[in-house]
Amino acid sequence: xxxxxxQIYRLPANWDMTAERLEEQLAKKxxxxxxxxDLESRGWLxxxxxxxxxxxxxxxWLVCLGFEHRLLPSAVVKQEADERAEELAEQQGYxxxxxxxxxxxxxxxxxxxxxxxxxxxxxxxxxxxxxGWLVVDAASQSKAEDMLEQLRHTLDSFPLTLLRxxxxxxxxxxxxxxxxxxxxxxxxxxxxxxxxVAEDKAAVRYARHxxxxxxxxxxxEAGKLPTRLALTFxxxxxxxxxxxxxxxxxxxxxxxxxxVGEADKDDAEALFNAExxxxxxxxxxLLPAVVVALGDELxxxxxxxxxxxxxxxxxxxxKPVAQPIAADDPPF
Numbered sequence: 001x002x003x004x005x006x007q008i009y010r011l012p013a014n015w016d017m018t019a020e021r022l023e024e025q026l027a028k029k030x031x032x033x034x035x036x037x038d039l040e041s042r043g044w045l046x047x048x049x050x051x052x053x054x055x056x057x058x059x060x061w062l063v064c065l066g067f068e069h070r071l072l073p074s075a076v077v078k079q080e081a082d083e084r085a086e087e088l089a090e091q092q093g094y095x096x097x098x099x100x101x102x103x104x105x106x107x108x109x110x111x112x113x114x115x116x117x118x119x120x121x122x123x124x125x126x127x128x129x130x131x132g133w134l135v136v137d138a139a140s141q142s143k144a145e146d147m148l149e150q151l152r153h154t155l156d157s158f159p160l161t162l163l164r165x166x167x168x169x170x171x172x173x174x175x176x177x178x179x180x181x182x183x184x185x186x187x188x189x190x191x192x193x194x195x196x197v198a199e200d201k202a203a204v205r206y207a208r209h210x211x212x213x214x215x216x217x218x219x220x221e222a223g224k225l226p227t228r229l230a231l232t233f234x235x236x237x238x239x240x241x242x243x244x245x246x247x248x249x250x251x252x253x254x255x256x257x258x259x260v261g262e263a264d265k266d267d268a269e270a271l272f273n274a275e276x277x278x279x280x281x282x283x284x285x286l287l288p289a290v291v292v293a294l295g296d297e298l299x300x301x302x303x304x305x306x307x308x309x310x311x312x313x314x315x316x317x318x319k320p321v322a323q324p325i326a327a328d329d330p331p332f
Contacts, residue, residue, distance in 0.1 A: 001062070001124075001275040001276045001279060002250075002275060003124070003135070003137040003250055003283075004137060004249070004250055005137060005138055005139045005247065005249070005250060006136075006137070006239075006246065006247035006283075007136040007137075007138050007141055007144035007246060008133070008163045008246075008247070008287065009133075009134040009135070009136070009162060010133070010134070011127070011132040011133065011134050013132055015157075017129060017157075019054050022063075022155075023052070023053050025156065026053040026054065028154065029043050029044055029150070029154050030043045030044055030045075030053075031043030031044060031045045031066035031068075033118070034070055036113065037114070038113075039072070040068065040069050040070070042065060042067045042068075043065075043066060043150075044064065044065060045064045045065070045122060047063065047064040055276070057273050057276050057277050060128055060280040061127040062125070062276060063124070063125050063127065064123070064124050064125075065123045065124075065147050065150055066121075067120065067121050067123070067146075068119070069118065069119050069120075070116040070118050071116055071118065071119055072113060076112070077105055077108050080108045081101065081104045081108045084104060085104060088104075123136065123143075124136075124137045125137070125147050125151075126280060133283075133287060134160060136148070139248070140246075141246070148160065163291070163297070164245075164298045165245065165295055165296065165297055166297070167294045167295040168294075169243050169244070170225050170243040171225075172294050173226040173241065174220055174226055176188060176229070177192070177217075177220060177229070178217060178220055180212045182293075183293040184293075185234050185293075186233055186289070187232045188211055188212075188229065189211075189230035189238060190206065190208050190209050190230065191209075191229075192205070192211050192216070192226060192229050192230065193205045193206075193226065193227050193228040194216075194219050194220070194224035194227065195224060195226075195227045196222070197223055197225060202224070203224075204219060204224065225243075227242060227243045228240050228241070228242050228243070228248075229241050232253075233285075233290075234285070235253070235255065236255055237250065237252055237253065237282055238250075238253060245294075247286075247290070252278075252279065252282060256278060256282055259278055
């Protein structure tokens, strides 16, 4: 049980929730496979594969959202509908109108859906009710929103806010690179992405390359700002910090993973619990350290609701923010 990407949110210290109450509320919307005419289904699953929806270890909670999608490409529907439309046109002597074509595609979709393959996936969220963290293991804020939306629809009360800091990650990372030194407890690794704030949106990426050279400073002086920077914390965790305050490519180093060795490898639940406890313990040190490195959290009256994910880059930046690079997925 090791998270790979962290989308980080805040819960208030006075959130009135227990593991038992959370279990009861999640049980109202359990996961069910897609029905014959469903394109998608989602609901709560047991993280460990048993009947328990809230897996609690040492006061830390883990929840799992299950998804099932029917794989019915629109091109397949269109091809089948076009073939039927041609046959009908030959029979009746004239082509089908727009309304008839639409109805035919809907009919084809209904007929093909029950025969379509399905694909399942799971998404995990860690809840720290004591320190007020909610962390979704998702590659982007838009994907994490699936989890947040389901929690909002499931829970009676869900007062979640975005994690916001006094300094934007982009501004802080630029200072770290310019000075050649990371904040206390952190070291700068060898991966980085810089993006120009000018209209050309020029970008440069470094992978497994020293970042203390004059070329990095030259890019900064030319107006490029870091959108991603690889760091290591306390010689125990490596990760990439993004301009949106996401933590990606999270990796717990051997000094951490070796501590799981004491768990019974033949006991799946014991191993799962050991990994989860170790992971949450390490993240409980990492997240506050990241917040301190970014100038601490903004005051409560400056925090915006977690649903306003699209506003995050603009609200966080204290310097102009570059637009995302036009690529499906950057290399790190």
